[in-house]
Amino acid sequence: MGTKVKPYEEKDSSKKEQVAEMFDNIAGRYDLLNHLLSGGIDRRWRKRAIKLISTVKPGSVLDLATGTGDFAIEALKTGANKIVGADISNGMLEIGRQKVKKMGVDNTIELVHGDSENLPFDNDSFDAVTVSFGVRNFENLPSGLEQMRRVLKPDGIALVLELTQPQRFPLKQLYGFYSRVILPFIGRIISKDKSAYTYLPRSIEAFPEGESFLEIMRKIGYLNCYQIKLSGGIAAIYIGRK
Numbered sequence: 053m054g055t056k057v058k059p060y061e062e063k064d065s066s067k068k069e070q071v072a073e074m075f076d077n078i079a080g081r082y083d084l085l086n087h088l089l090s091g092g093i094d095r096r097w098r099k100r101a102i103k104l105i106s107t108v109k110p111g112s113v114l115d116l117a118t119g120t121g122d123f124a125i126e127a128l129k130t131g132a133n134k135i136v137g138a139d140i141s142n143g144m145l146e147i148g149r150q151k152v153k154k155m156g157v158d159n160t161i162e163l164v165h166g167d168s169e170n171l172p173f174d175n176d177s178f179d180a181v182t183v184s185f186g187v188r189n190f191e192n193l194p195s196g197l198e199q200m201r202r203v204l205k206p207d208g209i210a211l212v213l214e215l216t217q218p219q220r221f222p223l224k225q226l227y228g229f230y231s232r233v234i235l236p237f238i239g240r241i242i243s244k245d246k247s248a249y250t251y252l253p254r255s256i257e258a259f260p261e262g263e264s265f266l267e268i269m270r271k272i273g274y275l276n277c278y279q280i281k282l283s284g285g286i287a288a289i290y291i292g293r294k
């Protein structure tokens with residue numbers, strides 16, 4: 053399903069192991085790079101996504117591939133009284149825990165080690181399940197989406213925010229240059245991991261987007277699926293209900 057693109061192609065380890073290793077490597081610089089390389093636009097996308105979740109007034113939110121917790125922190129705005137963030141990278145989680153503690157919201161937000169493809173939660177546990185910039189990194193996308201649906205309560209809402217490739221001139225050409233030349237260059241210098249920011253455009257290229265992604269969600273059993281394209285097709289929000 054095109055999701056087998058790995059960060060370190062020269063190594064034999066699994067995609068999951070490599071993804072965790074890569075995020076452990078770049079954890080200390082991740083937030084800085086995220087905002088720098090996106091020009092801060094990721095914050096606007098997160099806000100928009102969380103507004104959509106707020107409409108269902110969730111009591112509990114599970115944020116998968118939570119990384120350093122930014123999306124889980126944004127989810128406070130939904131008014132949920134329980135927010136759990138799960139990730140396979142201890143390095144990312146550690147930065148997230150420090151942030152959450154510093155903000156004094158560690159009573160509401162808990163960040164735990166957990167694999168989205170084998171979630172340590174009961175069926176029908178959460179009102180909303182979110183993933184921002186995470187599904188592209190899953191080793192097995194359908195099993196991650198299935199697990200998300202399993203832990204959602206009936207009628208619960210799943211939201212995926214993910215990067216996509218713009219299709220139209222001139223954004224397509226500009227984006228191609230940016231993602232193949234500028235992004236790996238800046239990413240390598242700041243993160244000190246020479247593969248991480250070449251993996252990023254490769255993984256976006258290989259990933260199903262738009263209708264193809266919605267079709268996968270529908271096959272898994274999500275209802276009322278739809279997408280919202282963001283910023284001329286650089287990112288998209290996908291929504292489905294259980």
Ligand SMILES: C[S@@+](CC[C@H](N)C(=O)[O-])C[C@H]1O[C@@H](n2cnc3c(N)ncnc32)[C@H](O)[C@@H]1O
Nearest residue numbers: 075117118119139140141167168184185186189
């Ligand atoms: C690009 S970061 C996104 C972090 C955060 N959601 C954000 O919006 O900044 C991707 C995260 O997905 C995590 N990840 C990848 N595969 C995972 C899996 N199977 N289960 C849980 N986390 C996973 C990585 O460890 C990494 O922290």
